[in-house]
Amino acid sequence: MPRIETDLKLDFKDVLLRPKRSSLKSRAEVDLECSYTFRNSKQTYKGIPIIVANMDTVGTFEMAAMMTHHAMFTAIHKHYSLEDWKAFASDHPECLEHVAVSSGSGQSDLERMSGILEAVPQIKYICLDVANGYSEHFVAFVKEVRAKFPNHTIMAGNVVTGEMVEELILSGADIIKVGIGPGSVCTTRHKTGVGYPQFSAVIECADSAHGLKGHIISDGGCVCPGDVAKAFGAGADFVMLGGMFSGHTECAGEVIEKNGRKVKLFYGMSSDTAMKKHAGGVAEYRASEGKTVEVPFRGSVENTILDILGGLRSTCTYVGAARLRELPRRATFIRVTQQHNTVFG
Helix, strand or coil: CCCCCCCCEEEEEEEHEECCCCCCCCCHCCCCCCCECCCCCCCCCEEEEEECCCCCCCCCCHHHHHHHHHHCCCEECCCCHHHHHHHHHHHHHHHHHCCCCCCCHHHHHHHCCCCCCHCCCCCEEEEECCCCCCHHHHHHHHHHHHHHHCCCCEEEEEEEEEHHHHHHHHCCEEEEECCCCCCCCCCHHHCCCCCCCCHHHHHHHHHHHHHHHHHHHCCCCCHHHHHHHHHHHCCEEEECCHHHCCCCCCCCCCEEECCEEEEEEEEECEEEHHHHHHHCCCCCCCCCCECCCEEEEECHHHHHHHHHHHHHHHHHHHHHCHHHHHHHHHEEEEEEHHHHHCCCC
């Protein structure tokens, strides 16, 4: 029989962080760099744990070069060739500790990823990305990749519940991607009725992961720097962003002039646009679960990076966290019915 869970589930828009006394004199005192040691790979990470999503509009080599300058991370999309990777590794060796190779769960994906990792052994991160991380096939694939690459750090997802986070960690993943449906160009909730409010998903999945010495990525749902701060405050170890990094010079695609304004295309990886580009169209047995939008061209991503990092530092000063790692311990959230004063839009 169907059943209804009546426990309250919240999104980023439903909460605000409560300010607290702080001994910090300035935002400049806040340390945003984090260090993690991963459960299964035993590798160590150090950097600012914000990740550019592995979408082919934003997860580009150009974006990775810019992110590395700020000790941030990029999950490179899976449509670059082996030759592209070799050229990138040769031109930007400093970026290789701040990028992940992305892969689906098919055998051709595994072969392609294996070729890249053999050709560029400095890469230590793998991002196994499927829309539905609940399938037995995906769990088996994670185990296969762990057996083949025992010393690489594996990100895997997407899921939104604690039991599946635990399953994937015990199957060999180190970092679990959390989020089904919250993305700005994702239509999964509209097409399927499946999803989970992102703020609650992060809290619950972080609790499950940390009990096993695993880590999570909050993937999707952030529309402003304040949401990034809420995700970290809820317990996310990393926050993955797509839409917030779209529309920049470092993104793929041409700048288009329309009605006197400059725009760039941004689309979900299950959209008609992505399917036509990479698979010849949407297969008969499935529906498109993404949309294509025109994002105002915003120039270099540098200003957006500084805006996000500045917002995070300010959050930490409001709650008295000298380091980003302290934010969950200092965070008290309050439920709200309104985030912003919208009188001027």
